[in-house]
Amino acid sequence: MNSLSTLLPSPTTLAALAKIGLLIGGLMTAAAYLVLLERWIAAWVQDRRGPNRVGIPLTKIRLFGLGQPLADGLKIILKEDFTPKHVDKVLYNAAPLVILAASLAIFAAIPFGSVLPPLNIPGLPDPVPFLVAPGLDVGVLWVFALSSIAVYGVLLGGWASNNKYGFLGGLRSSAQLVAYEIPLGLGLLGVVLAAGSLKLDTIMNAQAETGIWYAFAQPLGFLVFLVASFAEAARLPFDLPEAEQELVGGYHTEYSGIKLLLFLVAEFLHMITAAFLIVIMFLGGWHLWGVTGSGNEVSWAGAFLRFGVLSAKILAVIVFFMLVRWSWPRFRFDQLMNLAWKVMLPLGLANLVTVAAVEEFRPQLVAALGAGPASWLAIAIPWAVFFVGWIAAGVFTPSGTDNRPIRARGPLDIEHDLLEHELAGSR
Amino acid sequence: MKPSDPGITWLEEKPLGLAERLYLPLFIQGLTTTARHMVSPKVTVSFPEQRPQVGNPLIYRGVHRLNRDPEGRVKCVACFLCATACPAHCIDIVASNSPWPDREKYPESFQIDELRCIFCGMCEEACPVDAIELTSLLDLTGKSREEMIFDKEKLLSVYDMTKDAEPMKSATLGGTL
Numbered sequence: 001m002n003s004l005s006t007l008l009p010s011p012t013t014l015a016a017l018a019k020i021g022l023l024i025g026g027l028m029t030a031a032a033y034l035v036l037l038e039r040w041i042a043a044w045v046q047d048r049r050g051p052n053r054v055g056i057p058l059t060k061i062r063l064f065g066l067g068q069p070l071a072d073g074l075k076i077i078l079k080e081d082f083t084p085k086h087v088d089k090v091l092y093n094a095a096p097l098v099i100l101a102a103s104l105a106i107f108a109a110i111p112f113g114s115v116l117p118p119l120n121i122p123g124l125p126d127p128v129p130f131l132v133a134p135g136l137d138v139g140v141l142w143v144f145a146l147s148s149i150a151v152y153g154v155l156l157g158g159w160a161s162n163n164k165y166g167f168l169g170g171l172r173s174s175a176q177l178v179a180y181e182i183p184l185g186l187g188l189l190g191v192v193l194a195a196g197s198l199k200l201d202t203i204m205n206a207q208a209e210t211g212i213w214y215a216f217a218q219p220l221g222f223l224v225f226l227v228a229s230f231a232e233a234a235r236l237p238f239d240l241p242e243a244e245q246e247l248v249g250g251y252h253t254e255y256s257g258i259k260l261l262l263f264l265v266a267e268f269l270h271m272i273t274a275a276f277l278i279v280i281m282f283l284g285g286w287h288l289w290g291v292t293g294s295g296n297e298v299s300w301a302g303a304f305l306r307f308g309v310l311s312a313k314i315l316a317v318i319v320f321f322m323l324v325r326w327s328w329p330r331f332r333f334d335q336l337m338n339l340a341w342k343v344m345l346p347l348g349l350a351n352l353v354t355v356a357a358v359e360e361f362r363p364q365l366v367a368a369l370g371a372g373p374a375s376w377l378a379i380a381i382p383w384a385v386f387f388v389g390w391i392a393a394g395v396f397t398p399s400g401t402d403n404r405p406i407r408a409r410g411p412l413d414i415e416h417d418l419l420e421h422e423l424a425g426s427r
Numbered sequence: 428m429k430p431s432d433p434g435i436t437w438l439e440e441k442p443l444g445l446a447e448r449l450y451l452p453l454f455i456q457g458l459t460t461t462a463r464h465m466v467s468p469k470v471t472v473s474f475p476e477q478r479p480q481v482g483n484p485l486i487y488r489g490v491h492r493l494n495r496d497p498e499g500r501v502k503c504v505a506c507f508l509c510a511t512a513c514p515a516h517c518i519d520i521v522a523s524n525s526p527w528p529d530r531e532k533y534p535e536s537f538q539i540d541e542l543r544c545i546f547c548g549m550c551e552e553a554c555p556v557d558a559i560e561l562t563s564l565l566d567l568t569g570k571s572r573e574e575m576i577f578d579k580e581k582l583l584s585v586y587d588m589t590k591d592a593e594p595m596k597s598a599t600l601g602g603t604l
Contacts, residue, residue: 045464049471323465327457394448
């Protein structure tokens, strides 16, 4: 008996495996259905109806097109997986694996709910959190490290394709992601400072306890993080790495069949990760005033209510991502870099300094003004900085578009000036 | 032409105002447009179940038909004007002496290759007796090339099928007959 129990995995391992299974299944299904949602929203925005025919196979039941992901998936899996002759075989095959593995591994540190009520299983510490790797103290760092590794997938794919479009896509991607990781990190640092922890579940709990989501407490950080996560997920208006009109498919131009599928799934996982992070760090995670309560004492209904609230918020953020796609044109590359280095970086720094100052002097504020006014002031100051920073960014940043009169620039004009100069000299 | 040529009108882009530089007003404007289109009525027609609205059946150029006169005989007098006018050479007529006293010839066989036809409507314009017309039928399908060569009976049956929905254009437009 004793020898058997040592052979069996421990309850903690089993719980982790169960969570991994649920998470990967859920994420893959979500990615497939988000493709359908994306196509629906694209269609609705363009006054079309979108895919609404595919229902249950071999029947006439249509189900509003809910069978579409199955058909799409089958189609792309059964397609020929063609490897061009001119690619670097090893890297070409490794790239989709790297990007998908990294995008999935990120979710080890991302909580997808609150906690379960006590289960009283011997060997399993209660309460069981909705998190694959509970107690991972470097949660946020893990997320960032792996999202940076996912960039390697893009780079490898672009490089190994030995194709100019793929190469340009990979180049653009590296420049863009390196540039936007800085504002992303700055937006995040504010939250980490305020919550005092790198664990994402602790960050959520901190928001639930105070009832003040960090989007309200740090509006500037939220803005910077939101814009940067659009860029990190390479969604429009920041989809330069795969700008179809310029680069065919960008880094995945030379891919087909299931390898392309892996890239596309990873792309949707990036968007889901971005939505998770936005919701967990700035929009209160599973917390909703007067509905979910706070703390770790939950009933079964409460646990699933929190899961539902979190999922609803994430879905809302993803729908926002998809609406933005159809609202703004893509940035030019210099505008993209301008925005990252000349707007987002200073704004992120301003936010960080403000948050640090507020958190540093909070005890003194509470002592001088009392708890109520002090917490109001702690919210008012970041908002003041937000408006000042926003207006300053609008007024002082160099405009991304060259608004000088057309005749004040251009080679034609310079030629003309030279000619006039010569004429004046000969006179 | 020099840049200083008086014939050139230089258009200058307006400098961005404060609202535009702050980005939010334009942000909201863009999102409102998107949201409005999200909920606006859709223009797509769910085709097999729902027929598309043909703007004006009188000028729509769909499948051909051969009209019948009030006695039910084919109107065509086998003058070959349509076959001559046809730029795609898709009309094939075999003429023969008319069994009726009111005309000299009639088409013994009248074939239109619908796969060759470019639906330009010149046959309809050329016809002196308004015998050939283009209907507003737009879903023209078949399983073989042979099936898509419409003979006289088929073209007359198109007339029988569409005569109630689409009266002869000759009458409506004050035609020649």
